Amino acid sequence: MTTETINTSTPVEGAEQPIVRIQDLHKSFGGTEVLKGIDLDVHRGEVVVVLGPSGSGKSTMLRCINRLEEPTSGHIWFEDVEITNPKTNLNKVREHVGMVFQSFNLFPHLTAKENVMLAQRKVLKRSKEEAAKVAEEQLARVGLADRMDHHPSELSGGQQQRVAIARALAMDPHVMLFDEATSALDPELVRGVLDVMKELARGGMTMIVVTHEMGFARDVADRVVFMEGGVIVEEGAPDQVFGNPKSERTRAFIGDIS
Numbered sequence: 001m002t003t004e005t006i007n008t009s010t011p012v013e014g015a016e017q018p019i020v021r022i023q024d025l026h027k028s029f030g031g032t033e034v035l036k037g038i039d040l041d042v043h044r045g046e047v048v049v050v051l052g053p054s055g056s057g058k059s060t061m062l063r064c065i066n067r068l069e070e071p072t073s074g075h076i077w078f079e080d081v082e083i084t085n086p087k088t089n090l091n092k093v094r095e096h097v098g099m100v101f102q103s104f105n106l107f108p109h110l111t112a113k114e115n116v117m118l119a120q121r122k123v124l125k126r127s128k129e130e131a132a133k134v135a136e137e138q139l140a141r142v143g144l145a146d147r148m149d150h151h152p153s154e155l156s157g158g159q160q161q162r163v164a165i166a167r168a169l170a171m172d173p174h175v176m177l178f179d180e181a182t183s184a185l186d187p188e189l190v191r192g193v194l195d196v197m198k199e200l201a202r203g204g205m206t207m208i209v210v211t212h213e214m215g216f217a218r219d220v221a222d223r224v225v226f227m228e229g230g231v232i233v234e235e236g237a238p239d240q241v242f243g244n245p246k247s248e249r250t251r252a253f254i255g256d257i258s
């Protein structure tokens, strides 16, 4: 692979192969092109925060990574597997890509622990004992050791979102994708979820995080990507993007929101 056409703006020491590589990604819905050529490399252990106004294509880009959306053209690799190759076994790939959405989508009739056990049992075929052990570990990790046997209706939105994070972590993901994970939460519940995400980042998890939380972006991101109108307008270290944005659009967006 040559580097001329690929965005490798953040080479990591040792030039390890990126864990996610997006190359010239286009996506149209009907006649409307919403992704207009996205190039992005994410390296192992890196935290990339994606900012941008509503409708700029952030969710669509994330969803293309595990092919919840079918790209119109372009290529995406996850580790050494080309996701955009029709022959790729997507279920295998998806096992290693954790995704956390704005809505938690927990099963209301199952406890927190049972929610975290379910995909481990069904997808990874773990034994009941193993799945329960992992569920307990991951729920403790997100600060819910004392809420494992509660049903979602007995948990706050922030706690439910942390269950959803534990559920994703229980699958041993190689990368975690967060799509506005805190946007649906009451303001007082946002902090707890961001703290869990921060802790994950510190632990070396590779993360792509779509968020409007500028404080999180500044503190936690290795790299900030600003999207608008289906293209990456600007990317760089948080200090650079926040402190000295190259593009007028980025400057205006950051000024509006922070």
Ligand code: ADP
Binding pocket: 029, 034, 052, 053, 054, 055, 056, 057, 058, 059, 060, 061
């Ligand atoms: P963001 O996450 O940045 O707010 P999205 O990726 O959700 O942006 O959406 C980008 C554009 O694509 C928007 O104009 C949105 O209306 C459109 N879009 C997203 N999903 C669909 C869909 N399934 N069908 C048609 N249009 C869609």
Ligand code: MG
Binding pocket: 058, 059, 060, 179, 180
């Ligand atoms: Mg979105």
